[in-house]
Amino acid sequence: MPDRFQITIERSLFRASDSPFAVLQGTCQDGHLKTLCGDLSSFGHGDRIEVTANASEHPRFGQRWKVEEATILEPDDRPSRKAFLESIDGIGPGRADQLLDLFGEDVFARIDEAPERVFSELPGVGKKTSGKAAKSWRERRQIREVLGLLQAAGIESSQALAGRASRTFGDRTMEILEDNPFALIELHGIGFRDADRLASHLGLFPGSPQRVKAGCLHILREAKAAEGHMFLTADQLDTRAADLLDLPREQLHLEAVLS
Known part of the structure; x- marks a missing residue:
């Protein structure tokens, strides 16, 4: 029987260039370090996820957990928020702490409102760094939003699909999918049934x-x-x-x- 547990991703050990397969390492709520493998390309450093996985033994790398299902979770405490902030280009541990000291639990909402302005207010952050951080922030947040939408619609392999959709449609991915969920069919390997699940979830009229x-x-x-x-x-x-x-x-x- 597979186990279900929450884990915060800390390291990317391997990412395939031609598939969504990835090997990630993170810390569970009980403090244990675990290595995950599977279609995990949409996840990265700082992401807190809930997974259903089976333990397996790799002859060279030791114990790994083969992930069957993974659900993104919103960071809900200071350590998980800090881990996510550290994953943003140009924002390390020190600047992550500064942001949390400034905005506390509202830090994500404040950055969402005006990322360039918020990042540029940090000591030592110039226009170039704030722009790079803002771009990274939007990309990470968008993948999380797309992943949440696809998972809510009950689409299998959502964790792999979210990254592909974001790379294909760019920074308007959510807008495009909400306007026309059947745009998903443009992605190789995605059929009508998955797009139809998204359309139904979004309340599209069956005879539209x-x-x-x-x-x-x-x-x-x-x-x-x-x-x-x-x-x-x-x-x-x-x-x-x-x-x-x-x-x-x-x-x-x-x-x-x-x-």
Whole structure:
């Protein structure tokens, strides 16, 4: 049976360049150091996460925990907030302490409001460093937000997908996904079902033109993969779309949606 525990990431031991696989090390609530491996590329130094994992023994590196599921947690005490702040480019332990002394529990909210201004107010931090820190802050916070959204929608492998989405869509990732959850399909290996889970979580109307269009494109791509072409009669597309989307044919309005 897998164990479930919380851990604060402190070191990245390995990150694959061609997959979301990573090996991370951190400290659990009981003070024990543990090494995690799995699709963990979205996590980094300072992240506090809850994992479901199985202990395994590596012949060279010793005990590791193979992660089945990982959920991001918001830092809720000074040590975890400090660990996250230290992970920001240009902000080390000393500056992290200064920020916590200045803003206490509100430190993340204050930085979110105006990161450049907050960082530039620290002693010895110039425009270049504050700009670098602000960019790093936005990137880290965005991945956390995207990860939280995908996990709330019940999408598997959210921890790997969050980083890929952020790299693909840039600093507008949350805006893009909330406006059109089916943009997820642009990511290699992500199918209609996962995007549809996100759409449902965001409250998108089941018969919305966005959903119908995305479903039809999915059907045509599947036809190409299975049959070698993307040609379907209107009646065939109508039938398959009604089945995929679980909607009556009269609610599809394919001509209007696809025109």
